[in-house]
Every structure is written in C-alpha cells, then in structure tokens.
Amino acid sequence: MAPPKKPALASRAIQLSIPYQLHRGFLCFLNLRSLLAFLVVLTCVIGGDLLLDAILQHTDLEAGLLRTLYPVPNFQELEIDFAPEVWLALVGLSLGTLIIVISIAAQSIPKIVELYMQDWVSLVYIWFVILGSAQSIYIKFYRDTEILRASSIILNLYVFLPAFITFSFPYIYYVLKGIQPTVVIEKISRQNIKNIRRLTTPSNQALVGIESYREAYQLKLLESLNQLDSMLHFVSFKEPKAQIIQYISLAIREFIPCKSRMGTDFFRVGDVIRADISFKTLIDQFPLLERNHTFYEQKCFRILGNAYVYLLEESEFDLASLCASEMSKVGLAALSIQAEKLLNLIVIRFNTMLRFALKHGVKNNEARNLYNLAFHYRTFIEALVRHGQVASATQSFYYLRSYGNEIYAYGRTSPAMYFIVDVFAAEMKKILIQVYYQHWPLSTQRHLLEEMLQVDSPPEVDVSASKPRHLNHGVRALQIGLALFYLKVEQLEFVERIIADILEDLEILGEPAFRQAIAGICDRIRNAQPTFWEDTDRGTANLYYAPERDQLSRFCNLLEARLTSGGSSA
Structure with a gap:
C-alpha cells in the first residue's frame, strides 16, 4: 500500500514557490537595469511631451500671464538647426568622460565597471541625454510638418537642453567622486552589510532552504569580500587599505549576532563555497565548516590573515597592527554572544599571525610587528578573562608563553628578539593581574604564574652546559614587578x-x-x-x-x- 501524501509539506512547497518566483523576478529586474532605465526615461520624455501639449492646448500663448512673464517665440520661424549638434556634443562629453574615467580607474579598482552598470544615476542621466538628442533630430526632421507639436520644441530646447547642459558638470564631478577608492569601498561594504541584515528577515529565512537561492546569496556575500580583497592589493594609499581592513572586520561583527536568525540551511556548504578561492585548500574541513556554521568568518579571517602577511612584506607596520586590532574587536563581538567555536578560530588566527610575524622578525631582525601583535593578543586574552572564559584564556596564555620561549631561543641569532621576550612577559604580567582582580581560583592563578616563570627558560636549554645560557634580566625585572604586586595584595605564596x-x-x-x-x-x-x-x-x-x-x-x-x-x- 502506498504511503499517504503529506499535505503539509506540499502546502509549504507551494508557499515557498510564490516568494521564490517573486525573488527571481526581482533578480531579473536588477539584471536589466539599463533596459529598465531606458524605458523609464522614454516614458518620462513621451509623457512630458503629451502632458505639455495638453496644457498648451488649453492655454492662450498670446495673452494673459504667460505672455507677461515670458515672451513666447514663433515656433514656425524658430531656428533649431543647432540643437542636434549641441545634443551630440553633450552626449560625447558625458559618455566620453564616463568611459575614459572608468577605464583609467579599472586599472586600480577591480570590477568598477560593474558598479557603474548598476548605478541608477548614471543610467538615467545617460539615457536622458541620448533620448534628448534623438528627440532633437526628430524635431529637425519634422519641423515643417503638422506632426511636430510646439510642446516637443519647448520641452527639448527650453527644458531638457538647458537642464542637461547645467547638470553636465555636476555629473562629471559625480563620476570623478564615484571612482575614488574610498567611495567604492564604502559602496561595496554598505551593500554587503545590507545583504547580511536582509538574511534575518522571515522571507529570506524561508527561501534559504532552496538550493539555488541559497547559493546565489552565498555568492553575493563572497563576491563582495573578494572584491575588497582584490582592492587591498591594487590600491597604493594607506587610507583605503585601512578602510578595507576595518570594513571586513565590521562585516564579521555584523554577521555574528545575525547568525542565530539566519536558519541552519544557509550554512550548507555547496558548490559556491567549494569553488571560492579561499576554500580551495580546505576540502577536508568542509564538514566542519558546515557543522560549526563558520564559512563566512573563515573567509574573512583568511582575507585578514593574507592581508597581514602582505603588509608585513610591504613593511606597513601600522596597517599590519590594524589587522590584529580588528581581530581583537571580532573577538569582543564573539564574546558578547559566547560563541565558543568562533573564539577558538580567533585564537588560532592570532597564533597564525604570531607565526608569520615571528618568521618576518627573525628574517629581518625586526621586532616591531611582534611588539604590536603581542599587545593586541593580550587585550583579547584580557577580554576572555573578563568574560569568564577560563579554558580559552588559559590555553591562550599557554600559547603566549610557548611563543615567548621560541622567540627567546631565536635571540642568539636575532638580538632584537630578546626585547620581544620582555614584551611577552610584560603582557603576561598584566593578564595575571587581571586574573587576580577577577577572583579566579588560586589553583588557576598558580598554574598561570608557572607559565610566566618559564618565559625565558626553554625546555631544550641545558643549564649545566659548559657555555651558560643567556639570562634575560628584563624578564626578571618584570617577574619581580609582579612579585611586588602580589606583596601589595598579600599573596605571599606567589611571591615565594x-x-x-x-x-x-x-x-x-x-x-x-x-x-x-x-x-x-x-x-x-x-x-x-x-x-x-x-x-x-x-x-x-x-x-x-x-x-x-x-x-x-x-x-x-x-x-x-x-x-x-x-x-x-x-
């Protein structure tokens, strides 16, 4: 006997098909922006002509208020041969400016042509100029016939032509302003944030169960990030680079609180995610990405991580430090909703940045990047401490000590590294003080203190060797400073x-x-x-x-x- 049909599922499928078809229609609408702009402008031109003709038929042009305010010319004798040439010059000025400016900008700003193809202001302005010039040719061709209406001449010569001559310079200024990297970055980021927030609406939550819709939406989010990533390597000025880093961090921080309202179906790993350049080497982790709902955060983290390495090589110390600072802000956003899995990813990302900074520092005997990164890592660990994340904070503290030991070992070949050992010890001291004020168990504080006391004592060093190891008096000074704090608060066990x-x-x-x-x-x-x-x-x-x-x-x-x-x- 055949199983009974499930009317509830069938009804839900019908309900989903209606908003899905509406969505597809809306996408078609967006993909045909140029045609739609043309139809809207054509309707305005024809409608304006007919409306003005209807007004003129009920208006006495030779008398009354209109005659007093403005002398009405004889339209039959009016010289209009110049109009097509002026319109064509205006078309050439507008289109020429747009093409030249965008062609130059496209060399440093990827996909800027796509942005202007979707810009309603440019589409409407260009179509108005083109149809205005076409109307002027129509007027010239039919000027001696009864087909030509006075309203067409008035609209074209007295309204459209002066208006678009006047607006030509503001439009050129609009185009020039629109190709500025900061403006393009802001447009991309603003649209990306809108797309993230739109995912929380009930209609989108229902539609993400449809594979084609879900993958189209995932592609939209990933393409915005890829475009920002490409611009980071194309632009040469610091301000837009900093803006890109901050907007990627902002995207993660906007995404984190919205995740719980997006529905689990949105985080399925499909062909779009598998094909993205950032996930080509993460094939084995696709099940984990889907289970933890972290594909978007991983994408952003990989962009920030690659940007950090790129900025290290370019000696952009302040921008490299900004990457770490934004990572710390993402950590605060994750802590606000107690996102444990995301916190683990952030710890891993900080460790990865430390590894790259260490390699760069040893190679170039340069301590500056490690100096800045240690500060941001410490602020993140302090946030973990304040939010009671004992396990994550303890593990991160261990990582900090491990890297401090490794840096200490590199001090023999790269003397600048000895100062970084002091820096790590100083950051650990601040964390221990924070832990004390948060009233953590004494056993945990004791364990963390033992970690700090090992900062300048790598396990592989043989203290009985004939050549004594280097003794870092800066670390001892910081350890004594911590002992003074414990004396102040009467923690004599730790002092001993x-x-x-x-x-x-x-x-x-x-x-x-x-x-x-x-x-x-x-x-x-x-x-x-x-x-x-x-x-x-x-x-x-x-x-x-x-x-x-x-x-x-x-x-x-x-x-x-x-x-x-x-x-x-x-």
Whole structure:
C-alpha cells in the first residue's frame, strides 16, 4: 500500500514557490537595469511631451500671464538647426568622460565597471541625454510638418537642453567622486552589510532552504569580500587599505549576532563555497565548516590573515597592527554572544599571525610587528578573562608563553628578539593581574604564574652546559614587578614561588654575580618612570615600571632571607 501524501509539506512547497518566483523576478529586474532605465526615461520624455501639449492646448500663448512673464517665440520661424549638434556634443562629453574615467580607474579598482552598470544615476542621466538628442533630430526632421507639436520644441530646447547642459558638470564631478577608492569601498561594504541584515528577515529565512537561492546569496556575500580583497592589493594609499581592513572586520561583527536568525540551511556548504578561492585548500574541513556554521568568518579571517602577511612584506607596520586590532574587536563581538567555536578560530588566527610575524622578525631582525601583535593578543586574552572564559584564556596564555620561549631561543641569532621576550612577559604580567582582580581560583592563578616563570627558560636549554645560557634580566625585572604586586595584595605564596624561580639563577651565575644582577634589577625598578623618553607604536609607556615599587625593600628582605637560608634548596 502506498504511503499517504503529506499535505503539509506540499502546502509549504507551494508557499515557498510564490516568494521564490517573486525573488527571481526581482533578480531579473536588477539584471536589466539599463533596459529598465531606458524605458523609464522614454516614458518620462513621451509623457512630458503629451502632458505639455495638453496644457498648451488649453492655454492662450498670446495673452494673459504667460505672455507677461515670458515672451513666447514663433515656433514656425524658430531656428533649431543647432540643437542636434549641441545634443551630440553633450552626449560625447558625458559618455566620453564616463568611459575614459572608468577605464583609467579599472586599472586600480577591480570590477568598477560593474558598479557603474548598476548605478541608477548614471543610467538615467545617460539615457536622458541620448533620448534628448534623438528627440532633437526628430524635431529637425519634422519641423515643417503638422506632426511636430510646439510642446516637443519647448520641452527639448527650453527644458531638457538647458537642464542637461547645467547638470553636465555636476555629473562629471559625480563620476570623478564615484571612482575614488574610498567611495567604492564604502559602496561595496554598505551593500554587503545590507545583504547580511536582509538574511534575518522571515522571507529570506524561508527561501534559504532552496538550493539555488541559497547559493546565489552565498555568492553575493563572497563576491563582495573578494572584491575588497582584490582592492587591498591594487590600491597604493594607506587610507583605503585601512578602510578595507576595518570594513571586513565590521562585516564579521555584523554577521555574528545575525547568525542565530539566519536558519541552519544557509550554512550548507555547496558548490559556491567549494569553488571560492579561499576554500580551495580546505576540502577536508568542509564538514566542519558546515557543522560549526563558520564559512563566512573563515573567509574573512583568511582575507585578514593574507592581508597581514602582505603588509608585513610591504613593511606597513601600522596597517599590519590594524589587522590584529580588528581581530581583537571580532573577538569582543564573539564574546558578547559566547560563541565558543568562533573564539577558538580567533585564537588560532592570532597564533597564525604570531607565526608569520615571528618568521618576518627573525628574517629581518625586526621586532616591531611582534611588539604590536603581542599587545593586541593580550587585550583579547584580557577580554576572555573578563568574560569568564577560563579554558580559552588559559590555553591562550599557554600559547603566549610557548611563543615567548621560541622567540627567546631565536635571540642568539636575532638580538632584537630578546626585547620581544620582555614584551611577552610584560603582557603576561598584566593578564595575571587581571586574573587576580577577577577572583579566579588560586589553583588557576598558580598554574598561570608557572607559565610566566618559564618565559625565558626553554625546555631544550641545558643549564649545566659548559657555555651558560643567556639570562634575560628584563624578564626578571618584570617577574619581580609582579612579585611586588602580589606583596601589595598579600599573596605571599606567589611571591615565594617567584623568589624560588629567581634563585635558580644562583647556580648559573654564582653568588657574587647573582647579587650584583639582583641589585642592578632592583635599581632599575626603583628608578623606572611610568613613561619612557622615546615614542613607540604604543606610546611612551615603560614596560618595566612597577607602581608597587614601595614594596621593593620588603621583597629584597624576603629574597635575602631565602638566599642566606640555603638558596633554592630552602
């Protein structure tokens, strides 16, 4: 026996077919913009001519108010031979400007021709000029016949021609302004944001179940991002590059809160996503992308990641730092809705950026990018701490320590890296202070402190080797600064652990050299000021300044007590 039909499903299919057909009609409408603009303008010209003719038939042109305000010429004797030449000159000026300007702009702004083919202002203006010139030829051809109406002459010579001569310069200015990279970027980004928000409407939620509609919409979103990505490599000025980076970040931040209202069907990985250039090497991850609903974020992250590498190679330090800053903002947006899976992607992206910055820094002995990136990574981890993301914050803290160890190992061949180890230690110190104020469990704080104490102690270094390893006194200064904070808040257990770690240097240096090093570090802390006398990308803040330096004498007494009682074995 055949199974019964499901009327509910059939009814839903019928309900979906109606808005889907309307959608297809709307797409057809958009694809025929030029034809539609032509029909609208043609209707306006013919309708205006007929309307004016009807008005003139009921108006006495030889008397009354019209005669007083404006002398009416004899239309039969009016010289109109000049009109077609003027109109054709106007057509040449408008079209010539449009073609030349767009041709030049297309060399640095990809797909700008497509933008102007969809620009209603340009389409309507050009068709008005063309039809105005055609009307002037019609007037000249039929001037001595009864077919020609006075309304056509008035409309063409007294309305259209003066109007479009007057508006020719504003239109040229409009075209020139429209090809500015910042304007093009804003247009693309504004349309992209509209498309994202439109996905949350009930009609779109119903239609995303239809494969052709879903893939067309996915293509629309991905093409906008690809266009911004292409422009990033074409434009040469910093302002549009910064604008592109900020708009890509804004797109993610707009997309994140809208995801829950888009429906799960929209995140299916189809032919459009598989064919996109950013996913060509992610074939094995397509099921994960579909399950986690993260194809759009992954696309944006890959664009930002590629932009970061490109800007590193171009020595654009400030723009490279902007990529990291925008990534941190995306992290805050993900935290606002507790998007765990997205947070993991952001952590991975920060680690990837650190890897590229490290490779670039070691190759060029350049610490600036790592210096800036460490700051943004720390602000992201602090946000994790504030939102109670213990697991993610702890794991990110571990990554920070791991990269600090690796950077420390590179210091032998690239001396600039030793300063970055100090930077990483300073950022970890700030995170630990934040963790304390968030009242995390002491066991977690103890674990994080152990991570920081390993920053300048890579596991592969043999402390008993004949050639002693390099001792980073900057890291020790920061660890002592953290100990001063713990003394201030009476966390003596952590102070004792820091002292025990410092005393490990006693075996390497010997007591005289050790005492001399500690004295120098304490003097450095005692004399440090909140600001440095030189400016950096992060201002004049002094990494080594310890606001709790009034606890320094107390710390020295504790250290001396441990030293005299047997050092690290005590």
